[in-house]
Amino acid sequence: MDKKFIMSFSGGKDSTLALFRMIKRGYTPIGLLVTVKKGENGSWTHSINKELLTRVSKSLDIPLFLVECEVSEYEAKFTQTLLKAKEMGASCCVFGDIDIQDHRKWCEERCKEAGIKAVLPLWQEDREKLVYEFIDNGFSTIIKKVNLTYLPSDLLGKVLTREIVREIKDLKCDPCGENGEYHTFVVDGPLFKDKIDFKINKIIIDGDYGNLDISI
Template sequence: MLGKKFVASFSGGKDSTLAIYRSIKQGMVPVELITTYNSHKERSWFHGIPKNILSNISKEMEIPLSIIETTGEKYTESFEAKLKSAKEKGAEVCVFGDIDIQGHLEWCSQRCKSVGLEAYFPLWNEKRKDLVYEFIDLGFKTLITVVDHSRLSQDFAGKVLTRKVADAIEAEGADICGENGEYHTFVFDGPLFKNPVDFQLEEKLAIDNFTVIKFTNLT
C-alpha cells in the first residue's frame, strides 16, 4: 500500500478516522474524504454531523471532503458515482473503517469493484475493545452523538469517549465499539487535526429508538 493514493469513506466517527490515520502511517496518500449526507434530515448518515462541522473537519485535517447528498433509495448509486469521481482525481484505493461485519465488507467491496478501485480495511478482524483503546490512547477525542436507547442508556449521548466511558458502555451489556449501532461518534480532535474543531451542544432529541445530540460550530 506504500505510496498509493486513497479516498476514504468517512463517517466522521472514530473507526473511519482510525482507519485513515493508520493508512497515512503506512505511507498511503489521502486524496479525498467522502461522507454520505441525509438530504432529508440535513445531517450526515448515521453519525448526525451537520455540513458546517464536516467542512471544519476537512479544514483541520487538511484533506478535501466531498459530501454525497442522497436519500436511502439512491444511497448505493450515489456512493458509486462519488467513488468514480475520486478515481478520476487519482485515487487507487478506498479506505473503510469496518471491523468485522461481513455484510459491510461485501457491500463496500462491491461498490469499489464496480468502479475499479481497490477496497482496503485497515481495522478488519481486530478486537473491538483493542481498537477503542488504541483510538483513545492515540489522543483522539470524540463525542457520542447518537445512542440507540433501546440498547444503551441515553445518558451516554453527549459524552466524550474515554476509557472510563467505554468501559461503562461495555458494563451495560452493549458492544464497547458500538459496531452493532449502539452508538455513533463525531471526532473533533487528535493526531490528524491541526486544531480542534470547535462546536457547541444545543439539545438532545428523541427520534424513534435514538437519542440524537444536536450541535453546531462556533466559528
C-alpha cells in the first residue's frame, strides 16, 4: 500500500496532531498544503505569515505547498494542489477536522476531484481528550487568534496548557476550539528539529476576532 500523503496544514494543533499520528503509523508526508490569502502575507483562518510557515516547514523537514488564493478560487486552487501531490506519489490528503460534517464533506469533495482519498485521523474522537493528547505528547502551541464573542483577548500569546484548557472550559467554550472559539500556532514538539522563535508585534482587533500579530 502506498503510504505517501499530503497534509492539509493550518499550523495549528489539530492538523499537527493528525500529522503526528500519520507519521507514527508509518506514513510519509510529501508536503504541507497551506492556503494563503492572495495579496496578503497571512494564511487563511490562522493568519500565520509566510516566513513563519517556511520556518515550520524547515523544522519539520517537510516541503511547503503554499496555495495563494482568493475566496472565489479557493476550492479550485486546493484541488489543483492535490493533483500536483498525486503526481508526486501521494495517495491521500490528511485533514485535522474532528466532527463537523460539513467540513468532512468539503474535504472529501476536493479529494474526489483529485482522485485521491481523504483521511481524517481525529474524526469523531473526544475533543477534550485530543487536546490533552496533543499537550501530553510534548507539543507546544500558542493561542494565535480568538473569537472575542466567547474568549478574552488576554488569552492571545499564551501557551496552551492543561490549566489554560480548564480556563477555556470555565468560560463555557469548547476545550478544543473546534467551533472557531480559538486558533493556535504550534511552535515546538516531537516532530520539530528546532523550536520556532517569534516576536510579538501587536494585537489586531478585526470585528469579532482578536489576532496576535507575530513575525520572525
